[in-house]
Amino acid sequence: MTWSNGDGDAIQLGHGGGGRLSQQLIRELLLPALGTSDGVLHDAALLPAQPGRLAFTTDSYVVRPLIFPGGDIGRLAVLGSINDLAMAGAIPVALSLGLILEEGLPIATLNTVVASIQRAAVECGVAVVTGDTKVVERGKGDGLFINTSAVGRVDHNLCIHPPAVMAGDAVLVSGDLGRHGVAILAARDHLGFRTTLRSDLASLLPPVQALLAAGLELHCLRDLTRGGLASAIDEIATSAGWAIELQEPAIPVGAEVSGACQLLGLDPLAMANEGRMVVVLPQSQAEEALTLLRQVESSAAQIGTVLTAASPNNPWPVQLRSELGVLRPLDLGQGEQLPRIC
Numbered sequence: 001m002t003w004s005n006g007d008g009d010a011i012q013l014g015h016g017g018g019g020r021l022s023q024q025l026i027r028e029l030l031l032p033a034l035g036t037s038d039g040v041l042h043d044a045a046l047l048p049a050q051p052g053r054l055a056f057t058t059d060s061y062v063v064r065p066l067i068f069p070g071g072d073i074g075r076l077a078v079l080g081s082i083n084d085l086a087m088a089g090a091i092p093v094a095l096s097l098g099l100i101l102e103e104g105l106p107i108a109t110l111n112t113v114v115a116s117i118q119r120a121a122v123e124c125g126v127a128v129v130t131g132d133t134k135v136v137e138r139g140k141g142d143g144l145f146i147n148t149s150a151v152g153r154v155d156h157n158l159c160i161h162p163p164a165v166m167a168g169d170a171v172l173v174s175g176d177l178g179r180h181g182v183a184i185l186a187a188r189d190h191l192g193f194r195t196t197l198r199s200d201l202a203s204l205l206p207p208v209q210a211l212l213a214a215g216l217e218l219h220c221l222r223d224l225t226r227g228g229l230a231s232a233i234d235e236i237a238t239s240a241g242w243a244i245e246l247q248e249p250a251i252p253v254g255a256e257v258s259g260a261c262q263l264l265g266l267d268p269l270a271m272a273n274e275g276r277m278v279v280v281l282p283q284s285q286a287e288e289a290l291t292l293l294r295q296v297e298s299s300a301a302q303i304g305t306v307l308t309a310a311s312p313n314n315p316w317p318v319q320l321r322s323e324l325g326v327l328r329p330l331d332l333g334q335g336e337q338l339p340r341i342c
Contacts, residue, residue, distance in 0.1 A: 002111050003025075003028050003029035003107065003110075003111055003114075004107070008107075009106060009107050009108070010103075010104050010105060010106055010107060011101045011102065011103055011104060011105040011106075011107065011110065011135060012103060012135070013103050013135050013137065014135075015101065015133070015135050016101065016133060016134045016135025016136075017135075022133070025133065026041070026133065029110070029111070029114055030114065030131070030133070033114050033115065033117070033118045034097065034114070034117065034118055034121070034128040034131070035128075044130065045094065045096075045129035045130040047093065047094055047129070047151065050093060050153045051153075052153065052154055052155065053153075053154040054090075054093075054151060054152065054153060054154065055085050055088040055090035055151070055152040055153075055154055056149070056150070056151050056152075057081055057084040057085055057149065057150050057152075058081070058147065058148070058149035058150075059077075059080050059081055059084065059147070059148060059149075060145065060146070060147045061073050061076055061077045061080060061145065061146045061147070061148070061342060062142070062145050062340055062342075063076060063184065063340055063341060063342050064142065064184075064188070064340040065184075065187050065188065066109060066113065066143050066144055067109070067112065067113075068183055068184055068187040068199060069183045069186065069187060069197065069198040069199060070179075070180075070183055070198030070199030070200070070201055071116075071199045071201040071274070072112065072113055072116050073113055073144060073146055074112075074113035074114065074115075074116035074117040074120065074146070075116045075117070075119070075120045075201060076201060076274060076342060077097070077117065077146040077147075077148045078095065078117055078120035078121055078124065078126075078148065079120055079124070079201060079202065079203050079274065079275075080148065080225070080274070080342065081095060081148040081149065081150040082095075082124045082126065082150060082203055082204075082205055083203065083204045083205070083223045083274075083275075083277075084150070084223065085150050085152035085205075086203075086204045086205045086208040086209075086221070086223075086277075087160070087204070087208075087221040087222060087223055087277065088152070088154060088160055088161075088221075089154060089155075089156055089158060089160050089208060089212055089218065089221070090152030090153060090154045091152055091153050091154075091155060091205075091209070092124055092125065092126035092150055092151075092152045092205070093126070093150075093151045093152055093153050094126065094127060094129040094130075094150070094151045095121060095126045095127065095128050095129065095148060095149070095150045095151075096128070096129065096130045096131055096147075096148060096149040096150070097117065097128050097130075097131035097132075097146070097147075097148055098131060098132045098133075098134075098146065098147035098148070099131070099132070099133045099134070099144065099145075099146060100134050100135075100136060100141055100144065100145040100146070100147075101133065101134070101135045101136070101141065101144055102135070102136055102137075102138060102139075102140060102141030102142060102143050102144065103135060103136065103137055103138040104138045105143050105144055109143070109144070110144070113144065120203075123203060124203055124205060126150070156212055158212075158217070158218055160218050160219065160220060160221055161220060162220050162235070162236050162239035162240040163239070163240060164219040164220060165219045165220050165236065165240035165242055165280050165306055166219065166242075166282075166306065167242055167306055167307060167308050167309075168282070168283055168305070168306060169219055169280050169281060169282060169283065169305070169306040170280070170281060170282070170283045170285075170286035170289075170302050170304075170305060170306075171233070171244060171246065171278060171279075171280055171302065171303055171304035171305060171306065172278070172279040172280075172281075172286065172289060172290060172293065172300065172301065172302050172303065173224075173229065173251070173252065173276060173277070173278055173279075173300065173301060173303055174204070174207060174276050174277045174278075174279065174293050174296070174297055174300050175200065175252065175275070175276050175293075175296075175297035175299045175300055176200075176252040176253060176254045176257070176276075176297075176299040177224065177228060177229055177251065177252060177253050177257070177268060177269065177271065177273055177276060178228065178253060178254070178257035178261065178268040178271035178272075178273065179197050179198065179199060179200040179254065179257060179273065180199040180200050180201060180271070180272050180273050180274045180275070180341070180342075181228070181257075181266075181271035181272040181273070181338060181341060182195055182197050182256065182257050182260045182261075182271065183195070183197050183198055183199040184199070184272070184338065184341055185260065185264070185338065195256055195260060196256070197254075197256050197257065197260075199274060199275075200273055200274060200275040200276055201274040201275050202274070202275030203275070204223060204275065204277050206296065207277075207292065207293055207296045207297075208221065208277075210292045210295070210296075211279070211289055211292055211293075214288060214289075214292060216281055216285050216288065216289055217281055217282055217285060218279065218280075218281050219280045219281050219282075220236055220240070220278070220279075220280040221277055221278065221279055221280075222235070222236055222277060222278045223273075223274075223276070223277045224272075224273040224276045224277060224278065225272055225273065225274060225342055226272050226341060226342060227270060227272070227332070228267075228268075228269055228270045228271045228272055228273060229251070229269045229270075229273075229278070230267065230269045230270045230318075230330055230331075230332055231270065231332060232278055233246065233278060233304075233318050233330070234317055234318050234330060234332055236278065236280065237306075237317035237318050238317050240306075241309055242306050242307065242308065242309055243306075243307040243308060243309060243316070243317060243318070243319070244304055244305070244306050244307065244317065244318045244319075245304055245305055245307055245318075245319050245320075245321055245327070246303050246304035246318065246319070246320050246321070246330070247303055247304055247321055248320045248321060248322050248323065249322075249323045250301055250302065250303045250304075251269065251301070251303045252299040252300075252301050252303075253268045253269075254299075257271065266338075267331075269330070270332070271338075272338070272341040272342060274342060279293070280306065283305070286302050290302060316329035316330070317330075318330040
């Protein structure tokens with residue numbers, strides 16, 4: 001649906017004040033798109049008891065621009081939290097939604113974002129069961145910020161986390177890297193940068209559930225968001241207490257991403273992704289896992305191996321082996337390559 005605000009075409013401070021405009025925003029836009037079937041408003045959602053273990057995650061989204069090639073902040077917010085649940089092998093049960101709107105945000109933009117949230121939630125099979133809306137003064141919120149939290153049900157007995165990683169494990173990625181970061185760069189007009197790339201934004205729930213359904217012994221999963229592959233693999237190696245060697249030629253980076261990074265002096269391994277993950281599992285199961293992953297994304301690849309623990313002779317948690325066989329430490333760099341990426 002498309003909401004038309006009778007008092008103007010932009011968000012006003014009154015939309016966050018708890019009065020008539022607030023009720024209009026909730027009842028005419030948010031509830032029809034996202035609300036429960038009974039339309040009851042209450043301070044807390046009551047969830048049915050779930051058997052076994054639960055997973056819980058929360059995240060905030062401040063991406064700029066709000067709408068970018070391949071997605072928008074609404075779809076990003078839903079899939080971001082669902083993907084975090086998927087990294088524990090969890091199935092989503094419920095989602096919360098917090099909107100911080102800036103005075104002056106075009107109603108048309110809000111309609112687009114809310115419709116995108118609705119579609120993404122349906123796609124993931126999760127209901128938005130509770131939420132909150134606030135409005136800040138013009139110039140204080142850059143249009144729209146979103147916070148989502150999600151609860152998921154864990155139906156397996158695996159502990160999918162870094163301590164489960166073992167020497168000899170294979171390290172896979174579920175697809176080519178860096179497209180989200182380059183798409184956001186291109187969408188920022190002041191950079192004068194153009195590309196046909198779209199964000200890789202996608203739900204990781206289907207490939208993870210396929211891996212679990214196949215009975216694979218997943219040791220660790222990590223979605224590649226801020227900091228990209230470099231940050232994620234360093235965190236896994238450091239937390240697990242093992243060294244990891246990556247084969248640089250095997251890491252899938254598309255020509256457009258590679259060219260853009262060379263032009264701008266950026267590292268494609270540190271570029272953000274929003275629909276890619278690292279999978280660590282026994283080497284004996286790597287080919288079966290790749291077959292399943294390639295049904296979703298043909299560029300999925302094995303990129304490395306877990307070695308023995310770091311030592312004085314090899315103090316780096318992650319090293320890259322070049323095409324010529326030369327080893328060098330993976331450099332995380334300093335700070336952030338590109339702010340406001342998710």
